[in-house]
Amino acid sequence: MGVSKVIEIPYVVELPVGPQHPALHEPxxxxxxxxxxxxxxxxxxxxxxxRGIEKLAESNSFYRNIFICGRVCGICNTVHANCYTRALExxxxxxxxxxAKYLRVVAMEFERIHSHMLINAIIAExxxxxxxxxxxMLDREKIMKAKEILTGNRVVGDYMMVGxxxxxxxxxxxxxxxxxxxxxxxxxxxxxxxxxxxxTILKRLVDVGVLTRVNATKYSFVGPVARGSGxxxxxxxxxxxxxxxEIPWRIVVYxxxxxxxxxxxxxxxxxxxxxxxxxxxxxxxxxxxxIPDERKLPRKFPEGESYARVEAQxxxxxxxxxxxxxxxxxxxxxxxxxxxxxxxxxxxxxxxxVADLPVIFGSLDPCVSCMERIYVVDLNKGVRFRIRLKDLAxxxxx
Amino acid sequence: xxxxxxLSKLRKFFVGEGxxxxxxxxxxxxxxxxxxxxxxxxxxxxxxxxxxxxxVGTDLISENKIRLDYYVVILPEEETVVFRTYLPRDNxxxxxxxxxxxxxxxxxxxxxxxxxxxxxxxxxxxxxxFVSKDIVDKKQYPLRKDVKV
Numbered sequence: 226m227g228v229s230k231v232i233e234i235p236y237v238v239e240l241p242v243g244p245q246h247p248a249l250h251e252p253x254x255x256x257x258x259x260x261x262x263x264x265x266x267x268x269x270x271x272x273x274x275x276r277g278i279e280k281l282a283e284s285n286s287f288y289r290n291i292f293i294c295g296r297v298c299g300i301c302n303t304v305h306a307n308c309y310t311r312a313l314e315x316x317x318x319x320x321x322x323x324x325a326k327y328l329r330v331v332a333m334e335f336e337r338i339h340s341h342m343l344i345n346a347i348i349a350e351x352x353x354x355x356x357x358x359x360x361x362m363l364d365r366e367k368i369m370k371a372k373e374i375l376t377g378n379r380v381v382g383d384y385m386m387v388g389x390x391x392x393x394x395x396x397x398x399x400x401x402x403x404x405x406x407x408x409x410x411x412x413x414x415x416x417x418x419x420x421x422x423x424x425t426i427l428k429r430l431v432d433v434g435v436l437t438r439v440n441a442t443k444y445s446f447v448g449p450v451a452r453g454s455g456x457x458x459x460x461x462x463x464x465x466x467x468x469x470x471e472i473p474w475r476i477v478v479y480x481x482x483x484x485x486x487x488x489x490x491x492x493x494x495x496x497x498x499x500x501x502x503x504x505x506x507x508x509x510x511x512x513x514x515x516i517p518d519e520r521k522l523p524r525k526f527p528e529g530e531s532y533a534r535v536e537a538q539x540x541x542x543x544x545x546x547x548x549x550x551x552x553x554x555x556x557x558x559x560x561x562x563x564x565x566x567x568x569x570x571x572x573x574x575x576x577x578x579v580a581d582l583p584v585i586f587g588s589l590d591p592c593v594s595c596m597e598r599i600y601v602v603d604l605n606k607g608v609r610f611r612i613r614l615k616d617l618a619x620x621x622x623x
Numbered sequence: 624x625x626x627x628x629x630l631s632k633l634r635k636f637f638v639g640e641g642x643x644x645x646x647x648x649x650x651x652x653x654x655x656x657x658x659x660x661x662x663x664x665x666x667x668x669x670x671x672x673x674x675x676x677x678x679v680g681t682d683l684i685s686e687n688k689i690r691l692d693y694y695v696v697i698l699p700e701e702e703t704v705v706f707r708t709y710l711p712r713d714n715x716x717x718x719x720x721x722x723x724x725x726x727x728x729x730x731x732x733x734x735x736x737x738x739x740x741x742x743x744x745x746x747x748x749x750x751x752x753f754v755s756k757d758i759v760d761k762k763q764y765p766l767r768k769d770v771k772v
Contacts, residue, residue, distance in 0.1 A: 275753040279737075280765050280772060315644040442674045442698065445726025456698070463701035531644040532694070534703070543694070545643075545679045560677035560694075560730075568729040 242582060244273045251591050253567065259579055267574040267582075269567065282557035287313055287526055287548075290557065292383060294544070297559065298592055299380055300343065301537050303336045306385040308535040309557075311466060312546040313387050315531035317523065322513035325389035326468040327505045331402075332375055332384050333467075333535075334498040334505075338409070339368045340538035341491040341498075344590040345416065348488055351587050352429050357419070364412045371405045374398050388517035399506050406506075410499045417492040420485070430485035434573045434585030437482055444569040447562045448540020449494065450589055453487035455480040460534040460541050472508075474501045484588035491590070525552055539563055539590050563592040626697035627704065632667050636660045649692065649705035654717045660706060661720045664695070672698045678730035680738040682712070684768040689715045689740060693727075710740065719745035739764035 242255040254270035278297055282290045291313075295306035307329060314321070321329070346361035369379040376382030377392055384390050394402070420426055436446065441454040451458055459476045461469040477493040479486035528550040535542050540562030547556040566589045573585050627648060636659065639651035652660055664673065679692040693706040710717055719742035721728050731742040736752040750759040758765060758772060765772045 272751055272753050272755070275755065277754075277765060277772065439670050442672070443670045443725055445674045445676065447674075447676075458696070458698065458701055460701065529644060532647050532703070532705075541676065541696075543677055545677075545692075547681060556679075556681045558677070558679040558681075564729055564733075565726070568732075569726065 240579065244270075253591065255582065255586065257574065257579065257582060262578045262580075264574045264577055264579060264582060267571045269571055271568065279557050279559060282554060284553065286524075286552050287546075287554055288387070288522075290554065291385060291387075294557075294559070295381060295383055295385070297561070300340050300592065301336065301539070301542070301561075302381045303332050303376075303384055304535045304537040304542055305559075306383070307333060307467075308533045308537075308542055308544045309546070310385040310387055311535070312531045312533035312544045313526070315533065316526050316529050316546065316548055317387065319388050321389045321467075321517070322515055323468070323510040324393070324513045325515040325517075327472075327509050328375070328390045328393070328515050329385065329467045330469060330472065331502050331505050332372070332382060332390070334502045335368055335372045335375065337498045337538045338495050338502075339365050339372070340590075341495045342368070342413070344587065345420075345488060345491060348430075348584070348587050349426075351583050352426060354425075361416060364409060367405050367409050371402050374401060374405075386517065386519070387522055389515050391516065393515045399509065403503055403506050406499050406503050410496065413492065413495050413499065417489075417496070420488060420492055427485065429581075429584055430483065430488060430588070431481075432483050433577060433581050434484045434588060435482045436573060438480075440572060441482075444572060445565045446540075446569065447565055448537070448590075449487050449490040450540065450566050452477060453479050453490045454482040458541070460536040464534055466533075466535065468505065472501050472504050484584055487588045487590075525550065526554075537562055539592060540566060561592070563590075567591050626700045626702040629668060629697070630664070630704065633660060633663055636663070643705060647694075647703050647705055649707045651707045651709075654691075654708040654710055657708065658718050658720060658723070661724055665723065668697070674698070675724055675726045675730070676703065678727065678734050680734040680740055680766070682738060682766060682768045683709075684712070687712045689738060691717065691734070691740065715740040716743055717741070718743050721745045721747070737764060737766040739767065 238259055240257040240259050242257055244252040244254045252273035256268040256270060257264050258266040278293060282293060285293060291306055291310055294309040295302040297305045342361055342365040346358045349361060350358040372382060373379040375394060376384040436454045438455045441451045441456045455478060457476055457478050462476055474497050477490050477497060479490055526548040528548055530547045532543065532545045542562055543560045545558040546554050549555045570589055574582060577585065636652045636656050637650040638653065641649050643649055674696050676694040676696050681690045683690055688709045689712050691708050691710065694703055695706060696703050717740065719731055721731055728747060731745050732747055732752045734740045735742060735748045736750060736754055742748060754765055763770045763772065
């Protein structure tokens with residue numbers, strides 16, 4: 226019998242990972258092309274979670290935007306609000322009190338601690354260490370409790386305000402926070418040791434997803450990803466905003482450039498953040514109020530432009546604010562670290578195996594809600610519409 | 624040596640300068656010189672010593688212009704300098720630099736999708752990079768001041 230059909234098997238197969246996928250915790254499509262087990266190319270597709278926050282900011286007042294910016298991302302809400310608030314302070318020429326600056330640092334470092342612990346827990350889960358994931362998350366709860374004591378909420382703190390912070394702490398709370406931090410420190414040192422010594426972790430992370438020093442800057446990688454490739458950048462050190470110029474700490478840099486180095490940067494930074502927070506709490510300036518009187522803040526802003534940077538847990542986060550002399554900003558531009566780290570990550574995957582893909586992606590600490598930015602989708606009617614945050618809060622949307 | 628003084632070779636491209644608060648210097652250049660400017664920057668300090676942090680596009684509707692700000696971080700000082708240029712609002716076209724500075728890819732794609740700036744030579748430009756299909760279908764650029772979304 227003659228051949229009647231020929232089935233062509235493509236040399237390279239297309240492997241869509243996402244936008245909803247067990248290996249990705251974020252709505253993003255990584256279109257991987259594999260030759261057998263080896264990845265030869267990856268394309269990143271975005272646009273699954275864009276919320277139009279920059280446009281929303283133009284129709285809200287300078288002050289209301291503090292709450293909107295704090296909701297760009299749940300994990301990084303304090304740094305977003307801090308960066309935007311400082312951009313407003315630059316426009317107004319306002320300087321917060323020393324006590325407020327120290328409290329801001331403590332709040333932001335608490336956020337870094339729980340964020341770094343979270344991504345390391347996720348990496349453990351991606352590697353198959355379910356028990357380790359559970360243990361890290363259990364210890365992470367302690368820092369969430371600490372954040373609640375400081376800001377009043379375990380996740381979205383709404384702690385920043387123009388000229389200071391929204392809540393102060395007394396001596397009892399300060400001692401409580403220091404005790405919690407000392408307990409967490411012991412656990413983080415233990416986890417760091419695991420990442421240094423465990424054979425499975427080393428086999429899955431070392432030499433996987435290598436990013437060279439020159440490519441780190443050429444492709445604009447920032448934060449722990451760049452520092453894991455030997456790039457000594459940290460806006461806490463260069464801009465010395467808030468109290469970062471008064472608290473002793475060191476920039477963590479690893480030269481290896483692989484997924485392991487990126488995770489080690491985060492463990493070392495977690496220990497640095499704990500020590501910084503303890504120092505800040507023990508040296509909290511007294512005699513000044515950290516909470517400004519909101520009634521004395523100007524309603525209208527002077528004409529001008531400002532640009533603030535903050536070292537978020539995922540890297541350099543920037544806010545540009547332009548005022549034309551009214552009550553609303555003319556333009557707000559947000560550039561989040563994941564916007565650079567994820568879209569440019571396509572150079573990291575080729576040459577590695579399909580099983581390495583989620584590990585490399587996870588080592589970048591991806592955050593799509595940061596990267597894209599309120600639409601409401603009515604699934605029954607199949608329509609999308611925009612609503613005011615106030616209406617959402619009052620549950621006017623059915 | 625401060626990072627600004629290391630950029631002295633780039634002065635020939637600048638037609639104006641100013642400061643964005645708190646202390647970020649900006650230099651105005653002609654949009655025709657974008658590729659020459661960044662090529663000179665690479666030749667002067669090398670890829671290891673700078674990265675493009677972001678491109679901020681602003682619709683200046685009253686002036687009928689679109690302003691583009693390239694925020695460049697100079698290393699190791701980590702000092703931010705801004706290269707600023709203006710494009711006509713009815714035909715906002717500028718040469719892409721994605722082939723010489725690959726780190727601008729995301730910013731060029733975003734600025735195209737939200738403001739309608741065309742970066743000539745960037746083959747990755749597409750509508751729907753961020754915005755939803757209904758806005759793409761209406762051919763709207765949401766960050767334009769005359770667009771209500």
